[in-house]
Amino acid sequence: MSTYPNVAETKELIKQLVSIPSPSGNTIKVIEFVENYLQNLNVNTTRNRKGGLIATLPGANTKEHRMLTAHVDTLGAMVKEVKSNGRLKLDLIGGFRYNSIEGEYCEIHTAKGAILTGTILMHQTSVHVYRDAGDAKRNQTNMEVRIDAKAENEEEIRALGIEVGDFVSFDPRVQITDNGYIKSRHLDDKASVGILLQLIKRVKEDGIMLPYTTHFLISNNEEIGYGGNSNITPETVEYLAVDMGAMGDGQSTDEYTVSICVKDGSGPYHLGLRKHLVELAEANNIGYKLDIYPYYSSDASAAIHAGHDIIHGLIGPGIDSSHAFERTHEESLNHTEKLLYHYIQSNIVTY
Known part of the structure; x- marks a missing residue:
C-alpha cells in the first residue's frame, strides 16, 4: 500500500486546477478536467443542470447516504462596459474588493471563444500624471482593464470581439515552495477539490468498501451562493462541505492543521457532526482547530437554507488572505485529507 496522503501529488493536482480559469458562471473547462480525472478512475459521474458534477461511490448501506462537496468556481469578473478610452469597466463575481486585484494580469474570454490578455489597473495609475494616484478609491468607477491590443476607443475594442458580459479571469500566479507552501489565487476552493479527488483515488485504488453510499458534489456556483443546494438524494443523512478555513485576527485557524467550523454567518453547524x-x-493524531468564520457561508449552509433535512458540517485547510493572495501549507492539506479519509469510513452520527 502506498503512502497516503501523497502531498506532492495533491499539490501538483491543485496547481493544475488553479491554472484552469473558472469564474462562477464559466466553469465548463474545469468541470471537464475533473470529470476526465474521475472517469479515468472508473468512477460514475453525472452532471446537474447547473453544470456541477456528481460522483458516486457505492457503499455497504444504500439506504443512508453521505454527501461531500467542494467547489471549482472562483472569484472573477464580467465586462460591465466598453469604455470610450479603449479600456473595460468590470463588474465583480463573488465577494471580494477591487484593491485585491489591482495590478493583476487577467484574461478576457469572449463569447466567440477568443481569449485576450490584459491588466487590471486604476485609471489614475501614473504618479507622473495623477496627483491622487495613491488616494483615489479602488472601485468600479476608477478601476479598468488595459487590454494587450492596439485599441484606443470603443469601436476598436468591439472589433476585437469583446462585449458586455464577457468573463474576466485572474492570473492565479501559483507557486509551490521548497518548504511546503502553495500560494495562489483560487485555493478557495480548488485546494479542497484536489483533496477530494485524491481521496476518491485512494478509495478506488485500495478497493475500500465504504460503509455508506457516498456522493461527491463538485459544485460550480458556490461563490454566488447556490452551488450545493440541490441534487441531494432523499437518503442523504450527512452533508459535509470541504472549503477553506479563514485566517485573521481573532481566528484560531492556521496553515498547518485542518479547520473544523463550528459557526459561520449562516449560524452554527451540526453539533453532533462537529463532535464526531x-x-x-x-483518535487518529490529526491536527485540528475549531473556529468561527463571521463573514462566510458554504455549500452546506446553502443546502440547509434550501430546506434539505440533513446533518451539515464544514471543514477545510487553513487558507491565509482569503479572496486575495491566498496561501496554505502541505501540513494543512495532509491533516484535512487524513480527517476525510477516516470520516468517510466512520459511522453516521446519531446524536
Whole structure:
C-alpha cells in the first residue's frame, strides 16, 4: 500500500486546477478536467443542470447516504462596459474588493471563444500624471482593464470581439515552495477539490468498501451562493462541505492543521457532526482547530437554507488572505485529507 496522503501529488493536482480559469458562471473547462480525472478512475459521474458534477461511490448501506462537496468556481469578473478610452469597466463575481486585484494580469474570454490578455489597473495609475494616484478609491468607477491590443476607443475594442458580459479571469500566479507552501489565487476552493479527488483515488485504488453510499458534489456556483443546494438524494443523512478555513485576527485557524467550523454567518453547524469530527481527529493524531468564520457561508449552509433535512458540517485547510493572495501549507492539506479519509469510513452520527 502506498503512502497516503501523497502531498506532492495533491499539490501538483491543485496547481493544475488553479491554472484552469473558472469564474462562477464559466466553469465548463474545469468541470471537464475533473470529470476526465474521475472517469479515468472508473468512477460514475453525472452532471446537474447547473453544470456541477456528481460522483458516486457505492457503499455497504444504500439506504443512508453521505454527501461531500467542494467547489471549482472562483472569484472573477464580467465586462460591465466598453469604455470610450479603449479600456473595460468590470463588474465583480463573488465577494471580494477591487484593491485585491489591482495590478493583476487577467484574461478576457469572449463569447466567440477568443481569449485576450490584459491588466487590471486604476485609471489614475501614473504618479507622473495623477496627483491622487495613491488616494483615489479602488472601485468600479476608477478601476479598468488595459487590454494587450492596439485599441484606443470603443469601436476598436468591439472589433476585437469583446462585449458586455464577457468573463474576466485572474492570473492565479501559483507557486509551490521548497518548504511546503502553495500560494495562489483560487485555493478557495480548488485546494479542497484536489483533496477530494485524491481521496476518491485512494478509495478506488485500495478497493475500500465504504460503509455508506457516498456522493461527491463538485459544485460550480458556490461563490454566488447556490452551488450545493440541490441534487441531494432523499437518503442523504450527512452533508459535509470541504472549503477553506479563514485566517485573521481573532481566528484560531492556521496553515498547518485542518479547520473544523463550528459557526459561520449562516449560524452554527451540526453539533453532533462537529463532535464526531473532533473525535476522529483526536483518535487518529490529526491536527485540528475549531473556529468561527463571521463573514462566510458554504455549500452546506446553502443546502440547509434550501430546506434539505440533513446533518451539515464544514471543514477545510487553513487558507491565509482569503479572496486575495491566498496561501496554505502541505501540513494543512495532509491533516484535512487524513480527517476525510477516516470520516468517510466512520459511522453516521446519531446524536
